[in-house]
Amino acid sequence: MPFDPIYTTEHELFRETCRRFLTEEVVPFQAAWEKAGIVPRELWKKAAEVGLLLPTTAEEYGGAGADFGFCAVFCEEVMAANAAGAALGMALHNDICAPYIEKYGTEEQKQRWLPAMAKGDVISAIAMSEPAAGSDLQGVKTRAVRDGDEYVITGQKTFITNGQHADVIILVCKTDPERGAKGTSLILVETDRPGFARGRNLDKLGMKAQDTSELFFDNVRVPASNLLGEENQGFRYLMEQLPRERLQAAIQGLAAAEAALEWTVAYTREREAFGQKVFDFQNTQFKLADIKTECLVARAFVEKCIALQAEDKLTQEMGAAAKLYCSELQGRATDECLQLHGGYGFMAEYPITKLYADSRVNRIYAGSSEIMRLIVARSL
Numbered sequence: 584m585p586f587d588p589i590y591t592t593e594h595e596l597f598r599e600t601c602r603r604f605l606t607e608e609v610v611p612f613q614a615a616w617e618k619a620g621i622v623p624r625e626l627w628k629k630a631a632e633v634g635l636l637l638p639t640t641a642e643e644y645g646g647a648g649a650d651f652g653f654c655a656v657f658c659e660e661v662m663a664a665n666a667a668g669a670a671l672g673m674a675l676h677n678d679i680c681a682p683y684i685e686k687y688g689t690e691e692q693k694q695r696w697l698p699a700m701a702k703g704d705v706i707s708a709i710a711m712s713e714p715a716a717g718s719d720l721q722g723v724k725t726r727a728v729r730d731g732d733e734y735v736i737t738g739q740k741t742f743i744t745n746g747q748h749a750d751v752i753i754l755v756c757k758t759d760p761e762r763g764a765k766g767t768s769l770i771l772v773e774t775d776r777p778g779f780a781r782g783r784n785l786d787k788l789g790m791k792a793q794d795t796s797e798l799f800f801d802n803v804r805v806p807a808s809n810l811l812g813e814e815n816q817g818f819r820y821l822m823e824q825l826p827r828e829r830l831q832a833a834i835q836g837l838a839a840a841e842a843a844l845e846w847t848v849a850y851t852r853e854r855e856a857f858g859q860k861v862f863d864f865q866n867t868q869f870k871l872a873d874i875k876t877e878c879l880v881a882r883a884f885v886e887k888c889i890a891l892q893a894e895d896k897l898t899q900e901m902g903a904a905a906k907l908y909c910s911e912l913q914g915r916a917t918d919e920c921l922q923l924h925g926g927y928g929f930m931a932e933y934p935i936t937k938l939y940a941d942s943r944v945n946r947i948y949a950g951s952s953e954i955m956r957l958i959v960a961r962s963l
């Protein structure tokens with residue numbers, strides 16, 4: 584894309600590191616990991632060795648103390664490498680899980696978890712969704728009951744990214760169910776505690792190398808000191824952090840649309856039908872021109888949001904608007920681009936096919952498009 588005003592030389596150097604890591608350590612092995620439904624744990628250690636884990640966490644906690652632009656660069660490169668399933672779990676670990684611990688954790692919690700997360704020794708997950716509560720997080724049923732110096736946790740989570748690998752889970756649960764959302768807390772749960780069990784590694788339409796799991800909590804006892812922040816403030820913390828998560832989803836969506844466009848221009852310039860290049864049909868050019876226009880407009884908005892996030896000023900409305908626009912654009916762009924590949928677009932060996940499948944979830948997770956519209960509508 585022709586303008587990149589927010590990125591500095593440091594961002595571009597980091598981009599090179601991401602690209603090299605993805606090209607050498609991820610892409611050649613991805614097909615095997617997709618079959619396995621999971622990446623090997625060693626991949627996380629390798630990512631840590633080249634500085635890809637926790638780049639935006641403070642240096643005193645093992646991170647690089649970098650700005651949110653580094654998160655954006657990582658997500659852009661993952662999408663450009665068509666490696667969403669293998670590597671977006673790291674983006675969640677870096678820029679969704681770590682910030683909760685860094686922002687709301689005690690000094691002891693930060694020292695215990697963040698350096699180990701930066702080294703790839705500890706993999707994190709965040710468990711909000713339940714079988715009967717996804718969009719409506721107020722309906723969370725998982726319960727934590729205080730018993731002396733401990734919480735006793737009972738409940739079930741589903742669709743949890745990094746669920747098979749996770750060593751620590753940021754658990755969204757009710758500590759005072761009578762108070763609804765205002766009775767929600769976040770508790771750090773170590774996955775080696777008795778009573779904790781992982782369910783199936785879920786079989787999905789796309790993002791096949793990403794482990795996504797059900798999690799079960801059967802009277803799991805954790806020390807009360809595992810509470811993250813204050814009791815019953817969990818919903819407020821979620822509301823504070825979700826715009827960042829949605830911006831991350833927006834960045835992924837835009838980068839996917841840009842990648843689809845680039846691959847399809849290249850493909851249609853080669854492919855011939857009726858004695859001419861497919862690219863030379865006006866229909867092809869109009870479709871691709873529409874996608875390019877939307878990508879340019881989206882990039883200007885997303886970069887504005889990245890700058891706002893770097894100053895901690897991204898609002899609910901802006902985060903939701905960015906995710907809504909970019910994930911819907913991702914859906915349209917990957918669909919139109921697949922169409923322009925003809926039958927080859929349906930064949931697994933073409934990158935557009937995988938990108939199309941991997942893209943579908945972005946209109947659903949981190950808050951569906953319908954929920955994004957509700958949030959934007961609240962500001963009308």
Ligand SMILES: Cc1cc2nc3c(=O)[nH]c(=O)nc-3n(C[C@H](O)[C@H](O)[C@H](O)COP(=O)(O)OP(=O)(O)OC[C@H]3O[C@@H](n4cnc5c(N)ncnc54)[C@H](O)[C@@H]3O)c2cc1C
Nearest residue numbers: 709710711712716717718742743744947948949950951953
């Ligand atoms: C691959 C994958 C990874 C995920 N990773 C995680 C994770 O790491 N942690 C986590 O906690 N969750 C995760 N999720 C869960 C995800 O956030 C939820 O699936 C999502 O929030 C939607 O919830 P639901 O599936 O229960 O759908 P539902 O809430 O049942 O929604 C069904 C449909 O109803 C619509 N709908 C719901 N409410 C309204 C409304 N008020 N108005 C209009 N329409 C509405 C929805 O938009 C949707 O179209 C993941 C999901 C997937 C698929």
